[in-house]
Amino acid sequence: MLKVKNLSFSVDGTEILHDVSLEVHRGGFVGILGPNGSGKSTLLKNIYKVLKPQKGEIELMGQDLLAMTNREMARLLAVVGQEHESSFDFLVEEVVLMGCQARKRLTEGFDQNDRKDAQEALRQVDMADFSQRSYLSLSGGEKQRVLIARALVQKTDLMILDEPTNHLDIGSQIKTMNLLKNSGKTIVAALHDLSIAAKYCDTIFVLQNGRNVVDGDPKEVITQSMIRQLYDIDVSLFSHDGELYLQYKTD
Amino acid sequence: MLKKISRLLRDHTLFCCIILTVLLILTVITAISLGTAKISFGTVWKIVLHNLFGLFDLEGIKESTKSIVWRIRVPRALLGLAVGASLTLSGISMQAFTKNPLAEPYVLGISSGASSGAVLAMLVGVYLPSGKMMSVALGAFLGSVVSIILVYALARTSGEIAPIRLVLVGVAVSAILRAFTNYLVYTAPAEAAVRQATFWMLGGLSGAEGKDVALPLIVMVISFVLLMIIAMPLNAMMMGDSSAVTLGVNVNLIRKILIFDSALLTSTAVAVSGCIGFVGLVVPHIVRSLVGSDHKKVIPLSLLGGSLLLIWADIAARMIMPPIELPVGIITALFGGPVFLWMIRARKYSFGE
Numbered sequence: 001m002l003k004v005k006n007l008s009f010s011v012d013g014t015e016i017l018h019d020v021s022l023e024v025h026r027g028g029f030v031g032i033l034g035p036n037g038s039g040k041s042t043l044l045k046n047i048y049k050v051l052k053p054q055k056g057e058i059e060l061m062g063q064d065l066l067a068m069t070n071r072e073m074a075r076l077l078a079v080v081g082q083e084h085e086s087s088f089d090f091l092v093e094e095v096v097l098m099g100c101q102a103r104k105r106l107t108e109g110f111d112q113n114d115r116k117d118a119q120e121a122l123r124q125v126d127m128a129d130f131s132q133r134s135y136l137s138l139s140g141g142e143k144q145r146v147l148i149a150r151a152l153v154q155k156t157d158l159m160i161l162d163e164p165t166n167h168l169d170i171g172s173q174i175k176t177m178n179l180l181k182n183s184g185k186t187i188v189a190a191l192h193d194l195s196i197a198a199k200y201c202d203t204i205f206v207l208q209n210g211r212n213v214v215d216g217d218p219k220e221v222i223t224q225s226m227i228r229q230l231y232d233i234d235v236s237l238f239s240h241d242g243e244l245y246l247q248y249k250t251d
Numbered sequence: 252m253l254k255k256i257s258r259l260l261r262d263h264t265l266f267c268c269i270i271l272t273v274l275l276i277l278t279v280i281t282a283i284s285l286g287t288a289k290i291s292f293g294t295v296w297k298i299v300l301h302n303l304f305g306l307f308d309l310e311g312i313k314e315s316t317k318s319i320v321w322r323i324r325v326p327r328a329l330l331g332l333a334v335g336a337s338l339t340l341s342g343i344s345m346q347a348f349t350k351n352p353l354a355e356p357y358v359l360g361i362s363s364g365a366s367s368g369a370v371l372a373m374l375v376g377v378y379l380p381s382g383k384m385m386s387v388a389l390g391a392f393l394g395s396v397v398s399i400i401l402v403y404a405l406a407r408t409s410g411e412i413a414p415i416r417l418v419l420v421g422v423a424v425s426a427i428l429r430a431f432t433n434y435l436v437y438t439a440p441a442e443a444a445v446r447q448a449t450f451w452m453l454g455g456l457s458g459a460e461g462k463d464v465a466l467p468l469i470v471m472v473i474s475f476v477l478l479m480i481i482a483m484p485l486n487a488m489m490m491g492d493s494s495a496v497t498l499g500v501n502v503n504l505i506r507k508i509l510i511f512d513s514a515l516l517t518s519t520a521v522a523v524s525g526c527i528g529f530v531g532l533v534v535p536h537i538v539r540s541l542v543g544s545d546h547k548k549v550i551p552l553s554l555l556g557g558s559l560l561l562i563w564a565d566i567a568a569r570m571i572m573p574p575i576e577l578p579v580g581i582i583t584a585l586f587g588g589p590v591f592l593w594m595i596r597a598r599k600y601s602f603g604e
Contacts, residue, residue: 050493074499083491087352088544090486098487102499106480109547134543154498 007056031201074102099153140167335561342531357528360425368394454580529587
């Protein structure tokens with residue numbers, strides 16, 4: 001579904017991604033892990049055309065992503081990024097409806113079906129009562145859920161999320177991850193929380209200093225030695241009923 | 252009360268636009284009838300409808316009255332309409348480009364560039380290759396285009412224009428150009444020319460003639476249509492450029508359209524009316540605080556609001572201390588400056604992201 005081949009990206013001569021390759025299969029749930037500054041966001045931005053790689057290829061549904069227009073891309077993949085601030089206020093419904101834009105002609109308005117889709121998406125993220133509220137008045141977690149609803153309205157098979165559980169309390173984190181898991185979409189998400197990554201992802205892709213150090217099944221990737229190498233901390237791992245539990249050592 | 256108005260404007264935008272259009276027509280008629288020589292509403296209607304559609308008989312109406320109405324007051328009112336709308340649309344374009352509700356031609360230094368060009372043409376006498384002296388309007392046009400290019404070029408780093416840099420560069424360029432203009436005015440030998448230049452720097456609609464009106468009106472209509480076509484992508488861009496890209500917007504193209512549009516609007520408006528500040532700032536702000544930021548609503552409502560505001564400001568400029576006419580820029584600044592300050596204090600508007 002999504003293939004990244006030998007991608008390199010640098011800014012002002014500093015290489016941020018070096019020869020990264022990644023493959024995502026239909027229906028997969030891929031977690032991208034790595035310490036701060038390892039290039040997770042940069043890799044995702046290269047995939048969703050906000051940044052342009054100097055080298056490498058990206059293939060989406062068999063088509064060359066780098067040759068697509070933004071509009072063509074927006075019909076195939078939806079993104080929940082890390083932009084939450086704006087000086088301009090909209091109604092929550094207006095924000096969610098922006099997800100329909102890519103399949104509309106410029107002068108075409110939103111119709112009853114679009115509004116129904118928007119309302120349904122808001123219901124899925126537990127924000128059904130918020131459609132007439134001002135977006136800027138929402139909390140960080142609520143904004144995040146509205147942006148997920150906007151991505152759902154794009155009706156794409158693939159969804160890319162950059163740290164979707166940031167700003168969320170633990171309850172909302174679990175709810176959000178359940179929602180993504182049950183959405184039937186192929187998911188690629190940059191994550192920080194190792195327990196969550198272990199629980200929800202079927203593939204973990206680890207970046208360090210802009211290089212892909214390892215990828216594979218969570219149980220094989222999330223190990224004591226890997227965590228030590230990435231984050232320079234010690235951890236006890238144990239598994240119970242097939243689930244992975246982590247205990248961080250603090251001294 | 253305010254909530255009700257806000258809901259009405261938001262849910263029935265088209266209906267409100269029609270009401271505002273009716274209000275605008277009445278305002279234009281009022282502006283035509285008020286002045287040193289008062290002319291009754293009825294007479295104004297008769298003369299206007301007669302000249303437009305051949306209706307009514309104009310017997311009993313003096314030639315001088317007909318001439319005042321048709322040659323002086325009608326162009327002035329229409330110019331007020333076009334300039335008010337153009338300044339507002341130009342404000343909306345710049346605010347969308349910079350993603351900053353405080354951006355406006357006056358604030359970004361583009362009006363200063365126009366006044367430098369105009370004053371240069373007026374006081375020094377700049378000659379064109381044809382040997383003819385450059386007109387004030389042409390000077391203003393060239394001045395604003397030069398300053399737009401200057402501001403955008405200086406704000407540009409590695410192919411990108413960061414909104415925060417644009418605003419800061421605008422402040423600096425504006426200060427330099429204003430100093431240059433002041434130098435020209437201060438050292439100018441002829442006093443009459445100085446007063447003319449000053450009036451122009453302060454902004455005004457007096458001296459409007461029929462031939463001055465067509466271009467600003469055409470530019471206003473074209474850019475209104477253009478902005479309405481890109482209203483949806485503009486909304487997406489207000490959520491951030493990255494978000495807009497992922498929603499399918501060709502951000503680079505939209506930005507180019509916005510630069511072109513704001514340059515065209517500002518230069519034509521300033522060329523015919525001088526520096527009239529704060530209209531492009533105040534009107535979109537008031538409209539947004541009532542209906543939110545959806546450009547499909549903000550653009551038409553602001554256009555009508557900007558026209559109404561400027562025509563009424565011009566009526567005030569004529570009526571406050573007759574027979575002396577104040578430059579309308581003084582009125583808009585006295586009204587707009589405090590609103591600008593209130594905007595900065597009341598909400599967490601900040602320069603940059």
